[in-house]
Amino acid sequence: MNRPIFLIGFMGSGKTTLGRKLANHLQRTFIDLDHLIVERVGMSIPDYFEKHGEEKFRILESEVLKEQTGSDVVVSTGGGSPCYFDNMDWILSQGIAVYLQLSPKALHARLQQSKIDKRPALQGLNGEALRLFIEEKLAQRESFYKRAHLHIDQLNTSVEMLSQSIEHYGRLD
Numbered sequence: 001m002n003r004p005i006f007l008i009g010f011m012g013s014g015k016t017t018l019g020r021k022l023a024n025h026l027q028r029t030f031i032d033l034d035h036l037i038v039e040r041v042g043m044s045i046p047d048y049f050e051k052h053g054e055e056k057f058r059i060l061e062s063e064v065l066k067e068q069t070g071s072d073v074v075v076s077t078g079g080g081s082p083c084y085f086d087n088m089d090w091i092l093s094q095g096i097a098v099y100l101q102l103s104p105k106a107l108h109a110r111l112q113q114s115k116i117d118k119r120p121a122l123q124g125l126n127g128e129a130l131r132l133f134i135e136e137k138l139a140q141r142e143s144f145y146k147r148a149h150l151h152i153d154q155l156n157t158s159v160e161m162l163s164q165s166i167e168h169y170g171r172l173d
């Protein structure tokens with residue numbers, strides 16, 4: 001299977017952590033889209049949002065995504081990446097898309113413990129407000145995420161299981 005693997009899913013679904021492990025396991029190069037953007041613009045994502053606004057960020061995010069044409073890579077995308085422009089069509093046409101699926105409840109628990117200040121969309125949110133935000137945003141985004149070739153139950157998977165599912169899919173494809 002000689003195509004890029006894209007991990008997609010909501011903020012806090014473990015795309016970066018699992019992506020890095022998967023890349024190691026498959027001996028592929030790991031690419032973190034948010035990290036590439038931060039390097040490109042020389043500032044953090046919250047700073048970029050504040051200075052240039054979300055619209056500019058989404059344009060840049062789409063450009064950086066579409067530069068990822070290497071076949072031997074695992075790419076962890078930002079939570080919003082598949083949901084803007086024709087990004088999800090592009091991802092599906094280029095590689096294998098894997099949706100790391102978690103319930104709003106599990107996302108809430110994980111995001112409450114994460115560094116919210118690194119995620120501009122979550123700034124100022126906690127407790128009930130964070131829970132409502134996750135429910136609403138996930139409902140808006142799930143139709144994009146669900147177009148992925150593979151849906152993985154994040155809480156009940158391992159890097160070995162994930163790579164087996166991808167290999168299996170690659171054989172059927």
Ligand code: S3P
Nearest residue numbers: 010011012045078079080119120
């Ligand atoms: C975003 C998710 C972030 C980052 C940006 C916007 C989103 O990535 O791209 O803050 O809109 O869901 P993570 O999913 O890696 O947190």
